Amino acid sequence: AQKVTQAQTEISVVEKEDVTLDCVYETRDTTYYLFWYKQPPSGELVFLIRRNSFDEQNEISGRYSWNFQKSTSSFNFTITASQVVDSAVYFCALSEARGGYQKVTFGTGTKLQVIP
């Protein structure tokens, strides 16, 4: 069965510190996708990144970077030089194909608080 674990419930950092949000997943599929979403205090979830199971290249987008390691079933998210605007709940999700349907499993989220 598919499962996504975000063991860190809440993290607090001081502005400009780097922070890594962990995501560990379980699946029996060889083809799947991993996502990160951000839910700011306003409440609306926003898509951040997608990664397919065959692409283990790390990705960097500005202050954000993602490290996908199939060997440890992890897809971690690092924010460099954090800012107050990064304060949000971050969700990791696993997506698989199921007979014409998309099966998406979300983690429980990590609440990040960036203190000025």
Next chain:
Amino acid sequence: GAGVSQSPSNKVTEKGKDVELRCDPISGHTALYWYRQRLGQGLEFLIYFQGNSAPDKSGLPSDRFSAERTGESVSTLTIQRTQQEDSAVYLCASSSGPLAYNEQFFGPGTRLTVL
């Protein structure tokens, strides 16, 4: 273009009453999801519509919950005989298809409070 919209944004009801929540997905999106998010919790999958196929209802917590979707447009989530434990934010999301790589676009949610 317009994103996913939901109405009402807030709903306060008395225990035992029925409520209906509405979701307007992004035009052209064939997939539509409903989730429940209790205060400080993660997303709990409720139901998934994909085009004209039979919906995946595996997440509905009880037979008091039901949902409909007209073609590839509006969806309504109905909760009958509401209970206090139904209090939560109900999120709707849509995506452009059933493939595993499709990201979801979320609405702002409906905050339901059952007194």
